[in-house]
Amino acid sequence: MRLTQSQQKTIKALSAEIFGPSAEVIVFGSRVDEAQRGGDIDLMITTKEPVERPTIMAARLSARISQALDGRQLDVVLKAPSLKQQVIHEVAEHTGVRL
Numbered sequence: 440m441r442l443t444q445s446q447q448k449t450i451k452a453l454s455a456e457i458f459g460p461s462a463e464v465i466v467f468g469s470r471v472d473e474a475q476r477g478g479d480i481d482l483m484i485t486t487k488e489p490v491e492r493p494t495i496m497a498a499r500l501s502a503r504i505s506q507a508l509d510g511r512q513l514d515v516v517l518k519a520p521s522l523k524q525q526v527i528h529e530v531a532e533h534t535g536v537r538l
Contacts, residue, residue, distance in 0.1 A: 453503045467535030479512035483531035489521030
């Protein structure tokens with residue numbers, strides 16, 4: 440995976456701060472492919488609890504992580520009981536790496 444231990448720790452800590460300590464974080468997309476270069480960071484955050492205002496919560500997490508990682512671009516996908524399951528969730532689960 441093309442994220443340092445420090446970056447991974449920051450992502451996990453901020454995800455837990457916003458979505459709670461039981462939130463799971465999966466990195467997927469180009470960042471899990473050692474052969475690629477550059478690219479944004481694709482994250483899927485899974486919670487066991489319903490998420491109110493998911494768009495705002497995802498944007499808040501994206502902004503906090505981006506700021507902590509010197510402006511790195513992020514895409515955040517949420518998976519929660521209150522949200523419709525989509526193909527991107529399956530892709531992240533099958534190709535991603537859990538932090």
